[in-house]
Amino acid sequence: MAMVNKDVSYKLVKSLVRRANAVTTVKSNQAQRTAFNAATTNNFPQAPQPAAITETIANNDGDKIFDFEDTKALFSSVSTGKLLHSAATLNVAAMEPMVDLSLWVMNSRLMDVGLFRNVVLATIKHTAYDHFVAGADTVETGQTVRRLWESGLRGIVDYGLEHANDNESCDKATQQLIKTAESTQSLPPSSVSFVAVKITAVCPVYLLRRVSDLLRWEYKNSSCKLPWKQQTLPIFSESSPFYHTLQQPAPLTAEEERDLELAYQRLQNICDKSFEGNVPVVIDAEDTSIQPAIDYMTYWASFKYNKSPKPMVYGTVQAYLKDAGERLVLAKKAADKSGLPVGFKLVRGAYMSSESALAHSLGVESPIHNTTNDTHNCYNGCAAFMLDEVSNRSGGLILATHNLDSAKLAAQKARGYGITKDSQKLEFASLYGMSEAMTFGLRNAGFGVSKYLPFGPVDQVMPYLLRRAEENKGLLSSSNLDRQLMMKEIKRRMKAYMSKA
Numbered sequence: 479m480a481m482v483n484k485d486v487s488y489k490l491v492k493s494l495v496r497r498a499n500a501v502t503t504v505k506s507n508q509a510q511r512t513a514f515n516a517a518t519t520n521n522f523p524q525a526p527q528p529a530a531i532t533e534t535i536a537n538n539d540g541d542k543i544f545d546f547e548d549t550k551a552l553f554s555s556v557s558t559g560k561l562l563h564s565a566a567t568l569n570v571a572a573m574e575p576m577v578d579l580s581l582w583v584m585n586s587r588l589m590d591v592g593l594f595r596n597v598v599l600a601t602i603k604h605t606a607y608d609h610f611v612a613g614a615d616t617v618e619t620g621q622t623v624r625r626l627w628e629s630g631l632r633g634i635v636d637y638g639l640e641h642a643n644d645n646e647s648c649d650k651a652t653q654q655l656i657k658t659a660e661s662t663q664s665l666p667p668s669s670v671s672f673v674a675v676k677i678t679a680v681c682p683v684y685l686l687r688r689v690s691d692l693l694r695w696e697y698k699n700s701s702c703k704l705p706w707k708q709q710t711l712p713i714f715s716e717s718s719p720f721y722h723t724l725q726q727p728a729p730l731t732a733e734e735e736r737d738l739e740l741a742y743q744r745l746q747n748i749c750d751k752s753f754e755g756n757v758p759v760v761i762d763a764e765d766t767s768i769q770p771a772i773d774y775m776t777y778w779a780s781f782k783y784n785k786s787p788k789p790m791v792y793g794t795v796q797a798y799l800k801d802a803g804e805r806l807v808l809a810k811k812a813a814d815k816s817g818l819p820v821g822f823k824l825v826r827g828a829y830m831s832s833e834s835a836l837a838h839s840l841g842v843e844s845p846i847h848n849t850t851n852d853t854h855n856c857y858n859g860c861a862a863f864m865l866d867e868v869s870n871r872s873g874g875l876i877l878a879t880h881n882l883d884s885a886k887l888a889a890q891k892a893r894g895y896g897i898t899k900d901s902q903k904l905e906f907a908s909l910y911g912m913s914e915a916m917t918f919g920l921r922n923a924g925f926g927v928s929k930y931l932p933f934g935p936v937d938q939v940m941p942y943l944l945r946r947a948e949e950n951k952g953l954l955s956s957s958n959l960d961r962q963l964m965m966k967e968i969k970r971r972m973k974a975y976m977s978k979a
């Protein structure tokens with residue numbers, strides 16, 4: 479099933495490029511040549527050229543997606559207290575020396591001293607934690623979901639878990655995920671858009687590596703048979719990285735096959751609990767060494783559960799990978815052929831440094847696009863392809879991004895297709911506490927918007943908080959727009975209050 483004829487894949491991408499070109503406003507021959515050349519050199523279609531389409535948006539007021547001038551309308555659902563807290567946290571986070579000092583303290587041996595540790599954790603709890611984390615447990619997270627729901631947003635609940643290394647830790651993690659899925663049943667219907675699942679929490683990482691190795695070997699060697707393999711969709715394209723598997727892997731042992739069965743069972747238990755409340759699940763993408771096994775399990779669950787026109791299991795595609803576009807097209811087309819509705823979350827990808835470092839150490843080409851711009855083009859191309867697909871055929875799309883240009887491009891395209899919040903085909907998603915202006919702008923423009931809600935006790939979510947601190951530091955960080963607009967709205971509210979007093 480995963481074996482795909484090279485000619486078929488080539489024709490598929492080429493015809494996709496032609497169709498994508500037809501639906502974009504990019505008219506110049508040069509742009510079309512670029513798109514065609516990109517496709518024939520195994521890059522995903524560069525069809526929607528960001529600069530050209532952004533100009534179209536800017537020049538056409540009727541198509542305007544965001545209104546950042548009217549901060550009153552933008553932050554209408556945010557209390558002044560919350561706005562002050564968010565603006566203060568983001569402004570402190572933007573001060574590089576302050577963040578560097580905090581990161582140093584957090585990683586120092588001072589944290590071993592009980593009293594000092596308690597003071598630091600309490601400070602973090604009332605600042606960064608309250609801003610970026612939805613709560614310590616399902617009860618607090620439920621309160622956050624209700625607040626978001628009242629302001630026209632939904633939540634993707636994400637219990638902060640680390641990789642599990644054995645069956646015992648997988649069982650524990652699964653219990654937490656089942657509890658998380660169960661908690662959504664006491665919340666307003668539709669207020670939770672997805673339960674986030676990490677396959678590394680339900681299947682031991684060593685087994686994900688073994689399965690990924692065997693799937694790669696099977697793709698390259700048609701004589702290789704995998705008796706345990708279930709129905710799936712294409713997992714690779716010709717340009718996928720195969721350097722992780724340089725020699726023939728041993729078949730799965732009887733014990734490994736049993737462990738794989740246990741992993742299916744755990745995923746099934748989480749899905750069953752989530753679907754009791756009609757909440758779909760979204761499976762996160764991780765690094766390329768184990769991603770084939772993650773895709774395999776995602777597609778296995780898709781075949782099992784995606785019966786209605788609305789997919790209940792979503793996978794994740796990382797647009798920073800050179801093979802992302804081809805794999806997306808192959809999987810979607812194969813799913814259409816089988817009558818299977820599939821859902822994808824589209825992200826840029828979070829493992830850039832480790833992927834590049836590994837490829838470099840092996841002396842092979844990095845699987846990551848050579849430039850940021852290539853990643854942006856791939857993201858926008860994949861988004862355009864999927865918007866076209868979900869508007870004309872079955873399927874669902876989550877656009878997980880903080881990139882304003884990508885959000886604008888996709889929103890304009892979706893509007894052109896008549897896709898709105900009620901269509902249930904598209905959800906924009908961003909992390910809790912990030913890209914607030916974009917979030918409210920998309921909501922006000924009539925789109926479905928979710929916040930990704932990591933939760934857990936302070937010490938458990940510390941690695942997540944450190945990543946957010948790193949991402950938001952510096953005056954030019956991605957929180958720049960939020961900081962400016964929040965300050966503008968705070969000043970406006972103060973003026974209005976003073977003029978009434």
Ligand SMILES: Cc1cc2nc3c(=O)[nH]c(=O)nc-3n(C[C@H](O)[C@H](O)[C@H](O)COP(=O)(O)OP(=O)(O)OC[C@H]3O[C@@H](n4cnc5c(N)ncnc54)[C@H](O)[C@@H]3O)c2cc1C
Pocket residue numbers: 761762763764794796798825826827828829830846847848849850851853878879880881907908909930956
């Ligand atoms: C709701 C949500 C869910 C997510 N789930 C996942 C997940 O399951 N798996 C996962 O891996 N990530 C996930 N992420 C993280 C995501 O992949 C990005 O790291 C993050 O969102 C930043 O990308 P951006 O689209 O917001 O855009 P931007 O901030 O504009 O782009 C930054 C991204 O561009 C890419 N990039 C930067 N420099 C280069 C370069 N030189 N060459 C090539 N590419 C470059 C990197 O991917 C980087 O993260 C998720 C993010 C969100 C918001």
